[in-house]
Amino acid sequence: MIDRTKRLETLFLEEINTIISRMIASGSFSGFITVTGVRISKDLASAKVFYSVFGSDEDKKRAAHNLSVLRGEIGALLRKRIHIKRIPSFSFEIDDTPERASRVEKIFSKIEKSHEAEK
Template sequence: MIDRIKRLETLFLQEINTIITKMTAAGNFGGFVTITAVHVSKDLASAKVYFSVFGSPEDKKKTQEQLSLLRKELGALLRHRLHLKRIPSFNFEYDDTPEKASRVESIFKVIEKEHDHE
C-alpha cells in the first residue's frame, strides 16, 4: 500500500503542477507558483499539497486564496485526467522551505566574507 501511495503522490504532484502552470500562465495567480510536494493520507481520503510562491507577500496571499477556491475543480480535473476510482480532497499549505534555504545561504555568504577578511 505504501508503494501505491508514493506513486499516487508523484502522479498528483506532476498533474497538479501541470494544471497550476497552465493557470499561472493565464494570469490566475499572483507570482510564480510551484507545487513542491503532495502527501496523501493512508486511507487515500485527503492529501496535503505544498506550494511555494516566488513573488510578494500579497502574491502569496492571493495564491493561497485562489488555491482554496480551486480545490473542488482540481479534484474534478484530476478525476477526468487520471480515471481513478477515488480522488482525495486536497488541502493546500504554504511551503516556506525555499525562503528558509535562501536565508541559510545568505548567512553562509556573510560567514564566508567574514572568514575571507581574517
C-alpha cells in the same frame, strides 16, 4: 502500499501542475506558482499539496486565496483525469523551503566573510 502511495503522489504532482498551468494560461488564475510536492496520507483519504510562489508577500496571499477558491474546481478536474476509486481530499500549503534555504545561505555567507576578515 508505500509504492502505490509514492506513485500516486507523483501522479498528483504532475496532474495538479498541469491543471494550474492551464488555469494560468487561460487567465482564470494569476501568479507564478509551482507545485513542489504532494504528501498523501496512509489511508489515501487526504493529501497535502505543497507549492511555492515567486513574488512578494502580496503575491503569496493572492495565490493562497486563489488556490482555496479553485480547490473544488481542481478536484473536479482531477476526478476526470485520474481514474482511481477515490480521489483524496486535499489542502494547499505553502512550501517555505526556498526562503529557508536562502536564509541559511546568507548566514553561511556572513560566517565566511567574518572568517576572511579575521585572517
